[in-house]
Amino acid sequence: MKCKITAACAAILLTASTIAMPASAKNVIRWASQGDALTSDPMAANEAPTNSASRKVYDALIYPDKDLKFKPWLATSWKLLDPVTWEFNLRKNVRFHDGTPFTAADVKFSFERALSKTSDFKRNISSVEAVKIIDDHKVHIITRGPNPILPNQLTSVFIMSKKWSEKHGVTTPQDRAGKEETYAVRHAMGTGPFKLTLREPDVRTVMVKNTDWWGLKEFPHEVDEIVYTPIANQATRVAALLSGEIDFLLDPPLQDLNRIKNTPGMKIKQVAQVRTIFLGMNQGKDELISVKGKNPLKDKRVRQAFYQAINIEAIKKKVMRGYAVPAGLITPPAVHGYTEELNKRRPYDPALSKKLLAEAGYPNGFSIQLDCPNNRYINDEAICQAVVGMLGKIGVKVALSAIPKTIHFPKIKNRETDFYMLGWGVSTLDSHFVFGFLTKSADKGWNGTGFKNQKIDDIINKIEVETDFKKRDAMIQQVWQHMRDNVNYLPLHHQVIVWAMRDKIDLPIVADDGVRFIYTKFKK
Amino acid sequence: MLAYVIQRVFQSLLVMVVVAFAAFIVFNFVGDPVDNMLGQETSAEEREELRKDLGLDDPFIVQFGRFVTNAVHGEFGISYRLQRPVADLIAERMPATLELVALSAVLALVFGVPLGVFTGINRSSWISQLILIVSLVGVSLPTFVIGILLIYIFAVNMGVLPSFGRGGVVEIGWWSTSFLTVAGWQAIILPAVTLSLFQMTLILRLVRSEMLEVMRTDYIKFARARGLTDRAVNFGHALRNTLVPVITIVGLNIGSLVAFSIITETVFQWPGMGFLFIQAVGFADVPVMAAYLVMIAFVFVMINLIVDLLYFVVDPRLRADKAVAAGN
Numbered sequence: 053m054k055c056k057i058t059a060a061c062a063a064i065l066l067t068a069s070t071i072a073m074p075a076s077a078k079n080v081i082r083w084a085s086q087g088d089a090l091t092s093d094p095m096a097a098n099e100a101p102t103n104s105a106s107r108k109v110y111d112a113l114i115y116p117d118k119d120l121k122f123k124p125w126l127a128t129s130w131k132l133l134d135p136v137t138w139e140f141n142l143r144k145n146v147r148f149h150d151g152t153p154f155t156a157a158d159v160k161f162s163f164e165r166a167l168s169k170t171s172d173f174k175r176n177i178s179s180v181e182a183v184k185i186i187d188d189h190k191v192h193i194i195t196r197g198p199n200p201i202l203p204n205q206l207t208s209v210f211i212m213s214k215k216w217s218e219k220h221g222v223t224t225p226q227d228r229a230g231k232e233e234t235y236a237v238r239h240a241m242g243t244g245p246f247k248l249t250l251r252e253p254d255v256r257t258v259m260v261k262n263t264d265w266w267g268l269k270e271f272p273h274e275v276d277e278i279v280y281t282p283i284a285n286q287a288t289r290v291a292a293l294l295s296g297e298i299d300f301l302l303d304p305p306l307q308d309l310n311r312i313k314n315t316p317g318m319k320i321k322q323v324a325q326v327r328t329i330f331l332g333m334n335q336g337k338d339e340l341i342s343v344k345g346k347n348p349l350k351d352k353r354v355r356q357a358f359y360q361a362i363n364i365e366a367i368k369k370k371v372m373r374g375y376a377v378p379a380g381l382i383t384p385p386a387v388h389g390y391t392e393e394l395n396k397r398r399p400y401d402p403a404l405s406k407k408l409l410a411e412a413g414y415p416n417g418f419s420i421q422l423d424c425p426n427n428r429y430i431n432d433e434a435i436c437q438a439v440v441g442m443l444g445k446i447g448v449k450v451a452l453s454a455i456p457k458t459i460h461f462p463k464i465k466n467r468e469t470d471f472y473m474l475g476w477g478v479s480t481l482d483s484h485f486v487f488g489f490l491t492k493s494a495d496k497g498w499n500g501t502g503f504k505n506q507k508i509d510d511i512i513n514k515i516e517v518e519t520d521f522k523k524r525d526a527m528i529q530q531v532w533q534h535m536r537d538n539v540n541y542l543p544l545h546h547q548v549i550v551w552a553m554r555d556k557i558d559l560p561i562v563a564d565d566g567v568r569f570i571y572t573k574f575k576k
Numbered sequence: 577m578l579a580y581v582i583q584r585v586f587q588s589l590l591v592m593v594v595v596a597f598a599a600f601i602v603f604n605f606v607g608d609p610v611d612n613m614l615g616q617e618t619s620a621e622e623r624e625e626l627r628k629d630l631g632l633d634d635p636f637i638v639q640f641g642r643f644v645t646n647a648v649h650g651e652f653g654i655s656y657r658l659q660r661p662v663a664d665l666i667a668e669r670m671p672a673t674l675e676l677v678a679l680s681a682v683l684a685l686v687f688g689v690p691l692g693v694f695t696g697i698n699r700s701s702w703i704s705q706l707i708l709i710v711s712l713v714g715v716s717l718p719t720f721v722i723g724i725l726l727i728y729i730f731a732v733n734m735g736v737l738p739s740f741g742r743g744g745v746v747e748i749g750w751w752s753t754s755f756l757t758v759a760g761w762q763a764i765i766l767p768a769v770t771l772s773l774f775q776m777t778l779i780l781r782l783v784r785s786e787m788l789e790v791m792r793t794d795y796i797k798f799a800r801a802r803g804l805t806d807r808a809v810n811f812g813h814a815l816r817n818t819l820v821p822v823i824t825i826v827g828l829n830i831g832s833l834v835a836f837s838i839i840t841e842t843v844f845q846w847p848g849m850g851f852l853f854i855q856a857v858g859f860a861d862v863p864v865m866a867a868y869l870v871m872i873a874f875v876f877v878m879i880n881l882i883v884d885l886l887y888f889v890v891d892p893r894l895r896a897d898k899a900v901a902a903g904n
Contacts, residue, residue: 087855091659098615175617226659228613229629231651233660253658254855255741255847283740283845284855287724291739295731427858458607458860465611465620479617489616496620 078276079574081557083567084289085302088254088282093236094210095165096225098172100477103208104566108259108278109149110210110242113140113159114203118560118568120326120386120481122203125267126154126211126243135198135519136181142189146266148213149247156185161214161223163193168224176205176479198517200524204480216241245271245570246278256281271570278569293318293552300553302567306373306430312552321561322375325549327477329429330382331422331439331542332464333358336502340470342421342451348414349470355539357408360401361446362439368545371434376545381532382476382486384546386563389483389528394536397543405446417447423469428457430547436473464500472500475547477564483528487512491535503540581881588877593644595873599866600640608632609656609860630656632862643866653863657856662867666849671751672742673841673848677833679764680772685826688776692783693815696791707780714777719836723770723843730766738763740845767844771837775829782825786818819890827883831876 089105090097113127124130127140146154160183166173167180179199184192195202217223220235240248245267246259257280261273281298283289286305293301294315304312304320312318333349334340340347348354364378380397383390409417424436433454440450450471463469476498478485489497492512493504511527518524535541551561558573610623610632627633631642646653652662691711695704714722731739743763746756754760790796791814799809838850845851849868856864 090657093659096659097613098617172613172615172618175615175619175622226654228626228654228656228659229631230654231661233654233664237659252847253660254851281741281845284851285720285843285845288727288740288843288845291724291727291732295735295739297731297738297740456607456858458609458611458858459605461611462608477616498616 079274080277080279081275081300081569081572082279082281082298083300083302084281084283084292084298086282086284086286086289088257088280091226091237092240092248092251093222093225093234094212094240094242095171095173096237098176098208100565104564105257105280106208106210106240106242107244107566108246108569109240109244109248110212111146111244112208112210113142113206116207116481116564116566118562118571120563122207126159130203132519133192136195138193138195138202139186140191140193142191143266144189146243147264148216148241148243149262150213150216150241152213152215154211154213154243155188156191157188158211158214159183159191160185161217162211163209165212165217165224166209170225170227172225173209177202177209179205198519200517200519200521201480201482201484204482208479210242212236213241245273246275254282267570273570273572274574275569275572296554299557300551300559300567302551302565304550304552306375306550309373309375309550309552317555318552319555320550320552321559322548322550323561323563324377324384324386325477325547325565326384326386326481326563327429327475327547328379328382328384329432329435329473329475329544329547330379331358331544332469332472332474332501333540333542334467334470334500334502335540336504337467340420341468342470343418348412348418348420351412352539353408353412354414355542356398357405357412357446358443358448359539359542360398360408361405361442361448362542362544363400363442364397364545365400366442367435367438371431371438372545372548375430375548375550377548379543379545381536382490382541382543383478383483384563387478387481387483387486389525389532391529394529394532402442402446409446409448414447417449419449419451420471421451421453421469423460423463423472424452424454425457425460425473426454428460429473429475432473432475435544465497467496467500467502469500474498474500479564483532484512484515487515487528487531490541491531501540503538505534508534581885584877584881584884588874588881591877592870592873596643596647596866596870597640599869600636600643603860603862603865604636606857606862606865607860609862612859613656647867647870652867655856655861655864657859657861657864662863665852665864666867666871667750668752669847669849669852671753672846673834673837673850675754676764676767676771676837676840676846676848677830679768680775680833680837681826681830683768683772684775684779684829687772688779689783689815689822691776692780693787693810695780696784696787697810699788708784711777711780714773717773719770719774719839720843722773723766723840726766726770727843736762737766739766742847767840767846770843771833771840775826775833778825778829779822782822783815783818786821787814790814790817820887823886823890824883827879827886831872831879834875835872 087101089102090099094106094110111126113125115123115125117123126143128143130138130140133139142156148154163180163183166177179195180193181196182194186192222234222236226234226237238251245262245265247262249260250258259278261276283292289301290304290308292298309320313320333355335349337347339345368376368378378397380395381390422436424433426433436452436454440452443450464472464474476490490499492509508531511531515524515527549565553559556575560571562568610626614623631639655662655665691707695707698704727739730737741763742754743759744757745752745754745760754764796809796814799813837848838854841848841851842854852864853868
């Protein structure tokens with residue numbers, strides 16, 4: 053036994069030097085997060101990590117910068133010519149990674165591809181009726197009816213090379229019901245700051261600096277190579293960071309943040325994410341699934357009682373370890389329409405809650421089921437457990453059902469839940485995105501509250517087409533105020549994202565959780 | 577003999593169909609893949625349309641029938657998650673799992689059998705006691721705890737072995753191997769040890785108890801009386817007679833190594849089939865789950881068959897009985 057151990061030790065010592073990162077002149081960033089992008093095809097899956105990966109290789113017409121401000125990108129300027137015609141001037145002297153020049157034809161092609169049947173982006177830009185080529189560097193985008201937030205919707209419509217797509221037979225995204233893998237699933241041809249050189253799904257993705265990128269003057273980043281490795285297990289992810297095998301971790305678990313912070317040479321950065329966590333209460337039905345014969349949630353007093361029974365500071369401190377921003381609104385600060393005033397929470401007041409319940413005719417409370425995902429949001433199940441305890445204090449017996457997201461979300465969309473947790477991120481950074489999905493009445497889909505108000509629906513429809521921004525903003529405020537007053541959702545908190553990285557890397561954290569490597573600086 | 581093998585192959589086909597059937601019943605409860613495949617902005621109609629295209633709304637018996645028909649043609653469809661053919665994915669991930677399993681099995685045998693013999697012979701020595709106590713830890717600690725523990729010691733504290741991935745692999749045709757580079761060997765050590773500990777303990781304890789049994793038999797006493805060396809007695813006669821149960825267990829356990837490498841692969845981000853499967857479950861990626869389960873069933877059945885055949889090799893009495901029974 054003894055000799056075995058010594059032998060093992062000797063072997064380990066021998067190899068020790070080879071594991072350490074070899075010193076090289078290249079600036080390589082090795083980074084990790086829990087899951088890989090689904091595909092390299094920028095239109096086949098509209099999912100945040102996938103879009104974030106696409107943004108490194110592909111450029112869109114407009115770029116959400118590190119502060120989520122819209123920046124001219126492949127489009128240098130745009131204006132509304134008439135309510136349905138947008139004119140975009142395109143950047144000149146831009147080339148794809150293979151050297152093909154970028155022109156208006158690529159833009160037209162990419163929009164048509166994004167609108168095709170198998171695209172997952174057709175809904176984002178469903179208002180686009182046609183793209184007209186005016187000249188090589190000017191296009192007109194014609195919309196069906198006025199669409200004031202068209203520019204917001206274009207930040208994830210990535211421009212692909214027409215020539216390359218035709219050559220490789222990928223003029224439409226992968227058909228999921230098909231049998232073959234298309235070329236674009238593991239290959240990419242964009243104009244972006246990095247070139248995709250290796251794509252092994254679930255294992256490794258390597259990108260190298262595009263030294264001919266048009267934006268290098270404005271963003272003289274120092275990253276020569278990016279190596280991404282997904283690591284599904286939380287503990288392994290942290291271990292890989294601590295052992296120096298990766299330089300940057302996108303999603304360190306909350307419980308390990310102190311450990312990382314206290315490790316020499318490591319730092320963490322945090323910011324309120326563009327995602328708010330809240331509870332939905334089904335107020336539309338006459339009878340709930342878990343409450344027979346009646347629906348207490350129809351009564352605004354009951355909803356308010358629920359709201360004011362939640363001690364959000366306790367959840368922030370105990371469950372979220374301080375990494376959360378209590379919310380009074382179901383949309384976060386980065387979204388157009390958010391105000392501090394609207395975000396003020398109703399105070400925590402269990403005595404008032406009890407009174408309200410009694411007034412509503414439930415002095416002894418009632419029983420209800422809370423449905424909660426257990427693998428979607430940061431500490432989702434633990435938050436729900438805390439809610440169960442807090443509502444228990446005002447006499448409401450809550451049965452918790454915490455299930456995987458693949459089962460949870462269909463429950464909301466098919467109206468099979470009375471009381472549920474949901475989180476909502478806003479890709480367009482505009483309130484209308486929230487209203488359209490979560491406020492507007494619908495029989496199916498994400499608004500599981502059953503909330504129905506014709507007046508509000510009408511206003512939301514107007515917001516969609518109003519191009520006078522002053523009028524539009526006033527209407528947005530009106531809808532938010534109505535939602536606040538009626539407590540049709542129970543806001544919990546804006547999720548806070550935390551990134552962990554080595555000291556030598558200076559990388560700004562972005563509220564949409566998408567990494568912008570073009571801002572990277574290295575400390576010497 | 578040939579008839580026997582053919583009969584077993586048919587049995588295995590039946591087992592695979594039954595497993596697929598059971599799997600398809602379970603798939604009704606893993607959730608809605610369409611939800612993961614489309615962005616949150618997608619309309620209800622688009623979801624319906626995709627469900628229809630994928631045939632997810634068909635009754636489960638129709639879905640099952642379609643799966644079996646396609647599988648017979650070697651067609652497993654496209655992964656909902658990675659949008660690549662399932663057959664390609666499994667072929668790509670298989671070398672990682674098989675190498676991991678092979679090395680684990682070797683480790684388990686190389687350490688398990690000698691230690692079992694040692695503890696069986698030197699029952700009361702303190703080293704034996706120590707080995708047994710340590711081995712108890714091996715069976716009682718869950719795999720993921722052992723894995724994390726090893727990562728903590730060797731990757732974080734000592735910084736000598738990588739905590740995840742396969743390190744460097746070399747492609748030989750479609751097979752990617754870890755065994756040809758230093759980085760590959762470094763990367764495979766921790767997961768292989770993690771995966772082998774349970775099996776090692778099992779083999780150790782099995783060999784030990786079999787040895788204790790055998791050492792009491794008359795023929796061992798007789799061998800000693802004849803003045804044979806300890807080595808000849810212990811390994812030539814005693815160990816050999818303990819091997820039938822050991823082969824059974826090892827054989828069956830190679831099946832479980834393949835099947836249960838899921839946890840080890842997840843902890844070490846080992847890009848094998850188990851990891852592919854667990855990712856598929858999270859995504860409700862039905863084509864991958866179905867193909868994986870059927871394949872695992874196949875592996876189990878095949879290993880069973882090989883084990884049965886090995887009995888003939890190891891135990892001459894079985895051959896004789898068979899011959900007598902056949903009237904030869």
